[in-house]
Amino acid sequence: MPLIGLDWGSTRLRAMRLGAGGEVLELRESGAGASTLHGRADEFVAALDALVADWHALPGPVLACGMVGSQHGWRELPYADCPADASTLMRLSLNVDWRGRPVRLLPGLRCTTAAGAPDLMRGEETQVLGALQQAPALAEQACLVLPGTHSKWARVQGGRVTGFTTQMTGELFAVLRQHSVLGRLMPAPTQDARETRDAHEAFNEGVAAARDHGDAGLPHQLFSVRSLGLAGRIAPPDLAEYLSGLLIGHELRAGLAWRAQSGLGAAPLRLIGEPALCARYAQGLALFGAADTPVLSNTAPAGLWRLAQEGGL
Template structure:
């Protein structure tokens, strides 16, 4: 544990898991705890309060004056408290002003809504805090940038003047899981197959070079290549992963260019292993990310607590 004065208790409370951090100056993590107590598995004020006390109670006892901020699905209609979405453009000031909290619970960061009426609306909860953290840590991203957050539902966020001005969600991770576990494609894919980087690159290149054929058509290759023996069964899962991520990048990079951000910084934020896979794919498209960052939620929670005037050492 790092020796420093704690400034904040931060929570990233998603649908399936809860991560808690004791956060020090400028968002550095002093201690971390995890629990399998996601918002979707809890019901009622008492259940959330008990989970909150279980993961952060000792810190709250030892540091009674610290503020507590939470982001993620804990603020959804199925969470502890339904905290209204903020409309784009949304930056740290608006997010801090939108904090809400249940009795005895943390301040909860609102999610963000993009709805310009020309397209179906898009929403995020939790990623807005990671974007705030990336901007807090890296000044080069603040004026104009594109921040990509890979995951079950990948987010591509366009930033202008330190605010999220628009974003797009790609259900890449969830689509992969559904196809792998509940479709004809998965029947040829061994569960214990080792990771195959070459198969992944083949999938990315197929999306890059022949994406005009359409994803529904190209997905079937994850079966036909195996049936015809042109690709070993052990390679099919990574081929499918590369194909799906390749189509996401093909669309996302075009969307980024259409917004005039083609020459502006591109950042990846998320789990290192997944970001590394996206970086490989971006290299195949000739546009590697300028920055690759681990989870920036702790830094984002710190930045929002500071913006809201909640940090005890900064009130003086």
């Protein structure tokens, strides 16, 4: 059977029409993210109609992952506890109604950090399963990094997600640039701002500062974004790159330490996500000695296909 897959995040809705072999036949997206729809079922139905009303009559199941199953989603689903695999997620899935047609919602994942606090993900688990579908050798043991607003570092062992850790790197960058004193020296972003040699070096300098002097603490090092600009050491157009490198560098420092503590120091390391952002993480990882880290992009369709197979849909 073909499949309609929905990757429904907080800010974006991505709808995929998959063929009988799991191939992506058509991809559409809109800005009707779950956080914009106030948790009202009728608004989720309307958002789906606005994007793919013509798909309603097509054959096959409809499977949805992401924030659509959150507290402010179409319907809230409990998290599945780690360790978890595709069968775990499908057991906790449930249907909602799209004008007489069922839409199967998937739960997210939950684990407990070393500090005893809960850690959560919704949507990234489907990307992880898609990566295992595309590269089955990773299922035995791997560390998978999913950069983003809230970056995830996932531990895979025996085909199951056994734990993960979250870093709010992307959101911190946006908040600090837009709403802190650090952003006052930075000009408005332009499309080619990150492509200059000086910008490249500023990013590397930020990563190296986190790598070599991270013990000084991120709050202390953040002020250097301002002081380096005021001292003329880094030009204003490149300060955002230095800030990005500093934040990503601290994430990499902590994430690689978590990877080693999790017993995955020798296990494969992979990046999953949008190619341009993953390229920046690969650039930073190279400065930490992890050169040529492979990137897997757009693994959500493969993950949804694997889940549909597991659930007998």
